Amino acid sequence: MSKQWLIAILSIFVCVIGSTAFADPLRYEFKDNQKPIYAVTIRSELPSAVITDSGRISYDVKSVDPTNGQITLSYSAQMQISSESKLPQNRPQWPQPPSIPRPPNPFAAPPAGPEIMIDAQGNVIRSNRTGEDQQLTGSLGLNWQLLLQPLGADNEQTWKKETALTLFATSKQQNRMQPGPWQQQPEERVERPAHQTLTYSIISTDGDLVKIKRQIELATDEKVGDSPVERITGEGEIVFDSKAGMVRSLELKQTIEVNQENVSVKVPTTVSAHLLTPEELAKIKADQEAAIAKAHVVAAEQQTKAAADARKQLPTTQRSDLQIKGIEAGWTHSTVAPEDVLAKMQGDCTRDPDGTVLLGSGQHIATPDSYEVPTTIRAIVLTHDNDIRLGYAADQVIFNWEMQATELRVDGGPASGKYKPGAGKLMANRWVGIEWVIHPDEMI
Incomplete structure (x- = not known):
């Protein structure tokens, strides 16, 4: 005991x-x-x-x-x-029971x-x-x-x-009524x-x-x-x-x-x-700062590797920097500068050191703040058979809609319900540019 x-x-x-x-x-x-x-x-x-x-x-x-x-x-x-432990290391050990997290009481007053x-x-x-x-x-x-x-x-x-x-x-x-290692x-x-x-x-x-x-x-x-x-x-x-x-x-x-x-x-x-002593405190502070700096370096290295691995999974035969630049050159509408928005965006994604955001299938990214219209959303997308969704507030525009792939699905906003037959189909395995301009009374 x-x-x-x-x-x-x-x-x-x-x-x-x-x-x-x-x-x-x-x-x-x-x-x-x-x-x-x-x-x-x-x-x-x-x-x-x-x-x-x-x-x-x-x-x-x-x-x-x-x-x-x-x-x-x-x-x-x-x-x-x-x-x-002082016990022999080869002594058999039961596996630990799974931990069950307990959420904090939302009504409890802070201590x-x-x-x-x-x-x-x-x-x-x-x-x-x-x-x-x-x-x-x-x-x-x-x-x-x-x-x-x-x-x-x-x-x-x-x-x-x-x-x-x-x-x-x-x-x-020990509870003898309950068998197994997790009594x-x-x-x-x-x-x-x-x-x-x-x-x-x-x-x-x-x-x-x-x-x-x-x-x-x-x-x-x-x-x-x-x-x-x-x-x-x-x-x-x-x-x-x-x-x-x-x-x-x-x-x-x-x-x-x-x-x-x-x-x-x-x-x-x-x-x-x-x-x-002041000297010991200074050393503790220096060690903490060094540990934080090292953690940042390790995190950056892991992020760079993750981005490289994500790029390797893309069909590179379909990707061309000239093609990307050509798409960007075709954009005509004004928009918020990318660095003003991308740095603040949150979600499940991978970032290149140069700031490029990579989104895989099922991943998403969103701004933490709202932006007044008119505003422009631009994306360069490698298409696939699944739908592609661009969301704004609680509304969205859907390409390659699973129910009707050729129909551009518009949910919410000034064009809510104004679906466009034939405008929503994007050919798979192609790099395409999407430029979406939202005005108070229309979307282009």
Whole structure:
């Protein structure tokens, strides 16, 4: 049974012990950096796999109240989970079930942006991000709280934070009533009350940097024999910048222990986080821009190849540049410049690097905007036995109509219903030019 342990905070009690002669109390202020970004890596070693949760957590400080030190901020967590199996690679695997996309609810209101308020010690005053989606792996709690660790009041050398909370686990149970590899596995949720104690101690200072030791002891109220059903123990170090008023780095090690009858499983977990420097941020931006540029090059190469492949499928014996130019020379009516329209047209088509649009059988292209009449539509078409349709708004003109190939079919517009017998037949496998001029009261 696989479990993911998440933390939901019910109530918080803070008690401070000890004292020290440390000059100034540690406070969150974000003086020099209103938008700090941290690189975060969480690694959990399960019996069957190693789970890595890595990415960046970014904060955007909206305001700092100078009178009471309260800070309002938003945040974003761009984390990605990967798994490395410890099981033999030749072990047979069932194929994955087909995914069924779920369309978004059109009546659902858009989610509110994250808004968090803390005091200068990191205690949460209010937050609209406390759900399961904000939980980190490894039972580390809410993602936005990882770099907002609680600080001591006044000038304490050591302080504690005791929290009553609930651990809940979700597991999938096999459904024996449904055979096959894609058995439905309903989720089972189990909740257990627990208590957590975090102990912080200042162990050294180096200029503005204060090194803090962090210890965690968490245990469920429910026990198996003399042991809690779940227990988390560990310690680590936090480097706090007292001048800037923010965490610089964090290194934690903890062990999750799950106890059942005659079985005990331990999951070592490590956490590493540090504030990204301007140089690191510049490199990330440069790498992103390089990746985007490379993607554009690859897309252009693929588009060029697709256009070349599309041209190869055309009966080249019927195509001649002189023939095309001859068709173009025969056009007499004024029209919108092609570059003003073609670049905006949308649909299922292939484009040459020179801007030529290739439409295969069954493909279409359309303008995203409407154009006032008079306007002219021009096309050079390699005819075939299927019908050819030129559409305007909800109306269309049809050549080689399947019901009556010799009749020019006109649906809608000023000439709606004025079909022309004999005018709609186009010989197959010929390059022809179509020039269609639409006026308010006639079409030519």
